[in-house]
Amino acid sequence: MTVAISPFDPADGQGAVDLILSIQRGEYGMAITAGDQPDLRAIPSFYQVGLGDFLVAKAGGQVVGTVALKDIGDGQAALRKMFVAPAFRGAPHRTAQALLDRLIERASGRGVEQLFLGTTAHFLAAHRFYEKNSFGLVEADALPPAFPRMAVDTRFYHRIVR
Numbered sequence: 001m002t003v004a005i006s007p008f009d010p011a012d013g014q015g016a017v018d019l020i021l022s023i024q025r026g027e028y029g030m031a032i033t034a035g036d037q038p039d040l041r042a043i044p045s046f047y048q049v050g051l052g053d054f055l056v057a058k059a060g061g062q063v064v065g066t067v068a069l070k071d072i073g074d075g076q077a078a079l080r081k082m083f084v085a086p087a088f089r090g091a092p093h094r095t096a097q098a099l100l101d102r103l104i105e106r107a108s109g110r111g112v113e114q115l116f117l118g119t120t121a122h123f124l125a126a127h128r129f130y131e132k133n134s135f136g137l138v139e140a141d142a143l144p145p146a147f148p149r150m151a152v153d154t155r156f157y158h159r160i161v162r
Contacts, residue, residue, distance in 0.1 A: 020066070
């Protein structure tokens with residue numbers, strides 16, 4: 001099945017929310033709801049403003065991946081909401097890589113110079129993925145003041161966009 005990546009459209013809203021919640025709850029055991037994440041009900045006004053962006057990966061009309069970029073000013077942005085359905089991870093789809101590549105390409109074209117992200121210490125596969133994609137560890141006290149820190153995040157990464 002072919003995976004297509006495109007900018008978020010409001011018609012993708014429920015599919016994106018369902019995917020994100022299924023991974024947060026089912027895989028990571030997080031007691032979290034859509035109500036705990038008001039950004040998910042306001043994607044265009046929260047992410048798709050300024051240098052921000054929100055991309056979805058779809059296969060067979062279903063949302064199978066998401067990634068967001070939150071403009072935090074000064075040519076900097078926060079990478080958020082990177083989720084991919086288990087069946088679309090790794091070969092042959094490589095959906096996470098395709099989402100990240102497209103997001104970085106679009107960010108560069110918009111003038112984003114630096115990307116930051118936060119994750120938990122437990123997501124070892126995510127650490128390897130980000131490190132493979134030229135993200136380096138950064139201490140929490142070195143994050144930009146506008147970086148939107150999540151309470152669960154304990155590990156932070158930075159990348160120069162080129």
